[in-house]
Amino acid sequence: MPALPVAKRQAHAFLSYSHKNKAIADKLHYWLDRVAGLKIWYDSVAIDGGDSFQRKIEQGIASSRCIIRLISEESLKSTWVKREYERAFNHQVSYPQFRIIAVRVDDCVIEDGFMADALFIDMPNGELTTEFCRQLLSAIYPTDLSLNFGST
16 A cells, blocks of 8 residues: 655654664653654554564554654664664655654764765754754754744
8 A cells, every 4th residue: 555645644753763772762752742742653652562563664654754763873783773764765765755864862973884874963962952853843844944943
């Protein structure tokens, strides 16, 4: 079944992370969901016991407008995070408006290849700073001029 056009999808974002960074992912999910009011596909909420993890991931990406990838030393070693990125990258080929947003949560070094040419939004020490939140919302909604805080 083909995915809906990106702008009409139910979830604003799919949150991809290493489970070793779950505390950071939980904090970001809470802020995006409860404070910013966005619907986020988050495995802790979207996957129940007995579900096919792979199928749910594919459905989650297809029902989201973008993917937010938390990049860390741990996530760069995670097979599942790499699989999610590959699925998102392949999805973007068919749906160019689908965005891949990379958020770096530590001082990890990206080697050649796996997201080496991506621009990152830094989340210093995994903390939700005002500047990080502004940059993330601007990445999720790049054409929304109301997110340019301080401009008239």
